[in-house]
Amino acid sequence: TxxxxxxxxxxxxxxxxxxxxxxxxxxxxLQKPAFNREGYEFDSWIDEEGxxxxxxxxxxxGNRRFTASFxxxxxxxxxxxxxxxxxxxRTSYNVETETFTLSNPTTREGYTFxxxxxxxxxxxxxxxxxxxxxxxxxxxDANAxxxxxxxxxxxxxxxxxxxxxT
Numbered sequence: 001t002x003x004x005x006x007x008x009x010x011x012x013x014x015x016x017x018x019x020x021x022x023x024x025x026x027x028x029x030l031q032k033p034a035f036n037r038e039g040y041e042f043d044s045w046i047d048e049e050g051x052x053x054x055x056x057x058x059x060x061x062g063n064r065r066f067t068a069s070f071x072x073x074x075x076x077x078x079x080x081x082x083x084x085x086x087x088x089x090r091t092s093y094n095v096e097t098e099t100f101t102l103s104n105p106t107t108r109e110g111y112t113f114x115x116x117x118x119x120x121x122x123x124x125x126x127x128x129x130x131x132x133x134x135x136x137x138x139x140x141d142a143n144a145x146x147x148x149x150x151x152x153x154x155x156x157x158x159x160x161x162x163x164x165x166t
């Protein structure tokens with residue numbers, strides 16, 4: 001009987017693979033680990049020579065050691081509510097991306113940018129370790145402009161004294 005050792009898993013991470021076999025054991029396929037590692041996708045088991053391996057064939061011999069290989073999942077960031085403004089903020093990230101601050105978009109005539117929101121919550125940065133696709137919405141306040149009338153001394157003026165672009 002030969003042993004199979006599995007490495008590259010954290011303490012609470014498990015697998016459902018055989019831990020021993022003999023040369024008479026029918027060919028069997030190695031299963032992916034029995035968990036999801038947030039922000040990562042299982043890629044393959046890697047053998048001691050650094051090669052991906054997916055099964056052990058009947059007739060094989062020797063103790064084996066396999067290491068779990070994971071690849072980072074890349075997520076997208078979509079920006080909405082720009083209304084003609086543009087942004088230079090990054091459009092993708094992953095669980096390993098360092099924390100980054102969101103910058104303001106370019107100006108929008110008649111409005112002042114008030115921030116980014118994700119499902120109604122203000123967002124100013126994306127933290128390292130965040131996962132999932134994001135949709136951030138630009139929020140704006142309409143600018144108020146005052147109107148000054150000249151040469152109306154002594155006259156009643158029913159015209160507005162301010163306006164905004166809405």
